[in-house]
Every structure is written in structure tokens, then in C-alpha cells.
Amino acid sequence: MSKVVLNNVNKIFGNGFHAVKNLNLSIDSQEFVVLVGPSGCGKTTILRMIAGLEKITEGELYIDDKLMNNIEAKDRDIAMVFQNYALYPHMSVYDNMAFGLKMRKVNKKEIYNKVTETAKSLGIDDLLTRKPHELSGGQRQRVALGRAIVRNPRIFLMDEPLSNLDAKLRVQMRAEIVKLYHKLNTTFIYVTHDQTEAMTMGTKIVVMNEGVVQQVADPQTIYDKPANVFVASTIGNPQMNFIDARVAKEEGGIYLRFGTFKVKMSADVSELLLKSGYIDKEVIMGIRPENIMLDQENKREALSLKLELMENLGSENILYFEIMDSSLVVKAEPKYRGAIGSYMNLYFDVDKIHIFDKETKEAVI
Numbered sequence: 001m002s003k004v005v006l007n008n009v010n011k012i013f014g015n016g017f018h019a020v021k022n023l024n025l026s027i028d029s030q031e032f033v034v035l036v037g038p039s040g041c042g043k044t045t046i047l048r049m050i051a052g053l054e055k056i057t058e059g060e061l062y063i064d065d066k067l068m069n070n071i072e073a074k075d076r077d078i079a080m081v082f083q084n085y086a087l088y089p090h091m092s093v094y095d096n097m098a099f100g101l102k103m104r105k106v107n108k109k110e111i112y113n114k115v116t117e118t119a120k121s122l123g124i125d126d127l128l129t130r131k132p133h134e135l136s137g138g139q140r141q142r143v144a145l146g147r148a149i150v151r152n153p154r155i156f157l158m159d160e161p162l163s164n165l166d167a168k169l170r171v172q173m174r175a176e177i178v179k180l181y182h183k184l185n186t187t188f189i190y191v192t193h194d195q196t197e198a199m200t201m202g203t204k205i206v207v208m209n210e211g212v213v214q215q216v217a218d219p220q221t222i223y224d225k226p227a228n229v230f231v232a233s234t235i236g237n238p239q240m241n242f243i244d245a246r247v248a249k250e251e252g253g254i255y256l257r258f259g260t261f262k263v264k265m266s267a268d269v270s271e272l273l274l275k276s277g278y279i280d281k282e283v284i285m286g287i288r289p290e291n292i293m294l295d296q297e298n299k300r301e302a303l304s305l306k307l308e309l310m311e312n313l314g315s316e317n318i319l320y321f322e323i324m325d326s327s328l329v330v331k332a333e334p335k336y337r338g339a340i341g342s343y344m345n346l347y348f349d350v351d352k353i354h355i356f357d358k359e360t361k362e363a364v365i
């Protein structure tokens with residue numbers, strides 16, 4: 001049960017590299033916060049600063065209102081689960097799990113009870129005498145989690161703990177970590193570059209790029225209202241379509257024009273575009289693949305585009321259409337069958353169109 005606050009935190013490494021820039025983040029007690037972003041954006045560095053494994057160059061870290069900058073890692077009461085598990089190779093599973101408690105001079109009986117009980121809850125109680133090299137990746141992952149759980153820390157930090165597992169096990173462990181979170185009622189801070197993990201696990205997502213926070217919000221808000229093109233392209237699979245467009249005021253209303261096509265904006269959006277001076281300006285239009293519909297009965301004014309490729313995943317069918325030297329990705333019903341090379345009529349759910357400023361890449365609506 002712990003609140004973590006980072007105030008204007010910066011990390012500049014010895015070589016002058018500015019890895020984390022002016023980070024302001026407030027994490028409430030019992031939140032499951034996911035830091036997501038591409039490799040090198042500073043996620044691990046943030047975790048390591050919270051854990052006390054990396055010095056904060058500038059700014060403050062508070063845990064439960066106490067300034068932690070100069071508190072040693074071992075005195076922070078935080079457990080970290082690493083990507084490579086970091087188990088002691090020469091120790092048994094039992095000893096690996098017991099290690100932190102032994103260091104804290106907890107009595108043997110209590111250690112035994114905690115380790116066996118935790119091992120049981122993780123389904124690894126029959127592996128306690130084995131050494132790490134005698135375990136599968138998933139089992140090692142459980143041992144690493146178990147070692148963190150027995151310490152009963154006030155905060156769990158997890159650095160891509162699932163990235164070494166195969167796809168199926170990853171999905172299974174993802175669910176187990178979420179269950180664990182609900183059971184332990186503790187603050188979790190979790191690092192990943194996998195948008196599905198971010199969306200499914202977090203109560204709050206922090207999207208990072210090049211050391212800078214791009215957006216902090218709950219998963220649905222991040223998905224529905226991305227603050228900029230970077231966030232929009234990071235979250236969502238297949239990713240949002242981006243099309244260069246121009247805002248045009250014409251008889252009949254305000255349109256987004258692209259190539260030979262145009263889409264009419266709703267009254268609300270039109271008013272906003274008018275007010276904020278976007279008429280005749282170039283913008284980036286964003287539309288998610290599930291917000292583009294096939295007009296199979298040719299009932300409405302639609303875009304006519306050539307079908308380039310179809311990927312049927314069983315539960316959905318991903319269609320790729322040719323548009324202005326690029327591809328427009330559409331999610332269709334699995335039963336949909338179209339002939340490659342044929343022209344299809346498509347229309348956009350106008351209420352789901354995103355508009356980004358061409359220069360700043362920030363969301364306009």
C-alpha cells in the first residue's frame with residue numbers, strides 16, 4: 001500500500017546521455033501502473049531510480065510522502081522482478097525464494113511457512129529442491145515472482161518479466177500477474193514494450209518516448225483519446241491508420257480532404273476546427289481499423305478502394321486497401337471474403353476520426 005510521487009525527475013548518465021526528462025508522475029496506492037514505450041525510451045531507468053539502483057540526477061522521489069532520493073535500495077521495501085529473472089544459479093528454488101528473508105534475519109520457521117505457502121499458490125511447490133537450470137522459462141519466472149512475493153514488499157517493480165516466455169505462456173502469466181495484483185492489493189509498477197500487456201494489465205498507462213512522458217491515463221482513455229500521433233500509433237493492434245489530409249470548408253460543411261476523397265465532419269468537430277483556425281490547414285487524420293466499415297450494399301457515399309491483401313485470423317479478417325501510395329488497414333468480419341484486386345466501397349465512422357496537427361503531431365480533437 002504505497003503512494004509513489006516523482007517530481008521533475010531527470011536522469012543524465014555519466015556519458016551525458018539524458019535518459020529521463022522532467023518526469024512528473026503520481027502513482028496512487030494499489031495502482032497497477034504500466035510504463036510502455038519503445039526500446040531505449042527510459043522505462044527501465046525509471047524503475048531502477050524508484051528501486052534505488054540508479055541515482056536520480058535531478059528531482060525528487062517520494063514514497064508515502066517520504067523523500068527517498070538518498071535512501072538505500074535495501075531500505076526501500078521494494079521488490080523488483082527482472083526480465084532475466086536474476087535467480088542465483090547455485091541455489092535451489094527454496095533458497096532463492098528464502099534469500100531475502102534470511103538476509104532480514106526472519107526466523108527459520110516463518111521463512112519455511114512463507115516460502116512453501118507462496119510456492120503452492122504459484123504452483124511451484126514440487127520444484128523447491130531444483131536449481132534454476134533445471135526449470136523451464138515459465139517456472140523460473142514463477143520463482144522470480146515468488147521471491148518478490150515472500151518479502152511482502154510495499155511496491156512491486158516488474159521489468160518486462162514476460163518477454164522471455166513464449167506467446168502462450170506469456171498470455172497465461174499475464175493473467176496470473178493480474179490475479180496476483182488483485183490478491184496482494186499492493187502498488188505495481190510494470191515495464192513493457194508490449195501494448196497488449198499495457199492495455200490488459202494496467203489501471204494506468206504511462207506512454208513514454210525518448211525519455212519524455214507522452215500521456216498518462218487509464219487504458220480506455222489512452223485508446224480512445226490518444227494525446228498525439230506517437231501514443232495513437234503505440235497503442236492498438238493493428239495500429240491506427242494515418243492519412244495526410246486537408247481541412248476544407250465547402251458548401252454543405254467542413255470536410256477532411258485526402259487525395260480524391262473527402263469525409264464530412266460532424267457539427268461539433270466542424271465548430272472546433274473552425275474555432276481553432278484549422279480551415280485550409282494540412283492535418284493528419286487518424287482512424288482505427290475497426291472504425292472503417294465495408295459498404296457491401298453500396299448504400300452510401302463511400303470511398304472506393306482496391307483490396308491488396310487479406311489476413312484471416314479466424315476471429316477477424318484484416319484487410320489492406322491501397323490508398324494514396326499507402327495502405328489502409330481495415331478489420332472485417334471473419335466470414336468476409338473479397339477478391340484481391342477488386343474495388344470495395346468503404347466508409348469511416350466519422351465520430352471515431354482523430355485529427356492531429358501536422359507539425360506538432362498533437363491531437364486537435
Ligand code: ATP
Nearest residue numbers: 013015017019038039040041042043044045046193
Ligand atoms: P528496453 O525496453 O530496451 O529495456 P528502456 O526503455 O527500458 O529500453 P532504458 O534501459 O531505461 O530503456 O535506457 C534508456 C536510455 O538510456 C537508452 O538509450 C540507454 O542506452 C541509455 N542508458 C541506459 N543505461 C545507461 C548507462 N549506464 N549509461 C549511459 N546510457 C545508459
